Amino acid sequence: MKRLAFCVVAAVLGGCATVDRLDGKLCEKTYDGMVPMEVVQVMNTNWRLLACIPLGSGDPVNPNKCSCRWFSNTVTLDNQLRMIDAEAKRVGAKRAVDVISDSSKESVLFFLLKREKLHTSAVLVKDPDPMPAETSRQ
Numbered sequence: 001m002k003r004l005a006f007c008v009v010a011a012v013l014g015g016c017a018t019v020d021r022l023d024g025k026l027c028e029k030t031y032d033g034m035v036p037m038e039v040v041q042v043m044n045t046n047w048r049l050l051a052c053i054p055l056g057s058g059d060p061v062n063p064n065k066c067s068c069r070w071f072s073n074t075v076t077l078d079n080q081l082r083m084i085d086a087e088a089k090r091v092g093a094k095r096a097v098d099v100i101s102d103s104s105k106e107s108v109l110f111f112l113l114k115r116e117k118l119h120t121s122a123v124l125v126k127d128p129d130p131m132p133a134e135t136s137r138q
Helices: 002-013 077-091
Strands: 017-023 035-049 053-058 068-070 095-108 113-126
Touching: 017 053, 017 077, 035 077, 077 095, 077 113
Parallel strands: none
Antiparallel strands: 017 035, 035 053, 035 113, 053 068, 095 113
16 A cells, blocks of 8 residues: 555656757758757646546646646647757747657556656747858958
């Protein structure tokens, strides 16, 4: 019984939303000349009891913080895109390109607990720097 109680508490407290960042200088310019500013990956987790009752999810409004949304499911593509948009605004990016999402589900304690994760990554880009005007020789 203690083991079950521990797993339930760990599952509920484990609902989290995160934003991981990499420097965009590691990427090449896009096909249309946009300059990469940052590569970002957002992740959100949801725990369910009996695969249908949401226990806790990450808080997409406050990622990377010790916050949780109790008894709700915030693991949606819409929330993922909102986290990417918030990060783009933070760094001054014009848009996100190469957006890719992947989800995974796994059961814990047979069918009692189920964890769902959604990962979304994107490259945040800005307009190309203007070409310096050529100086004319006289």
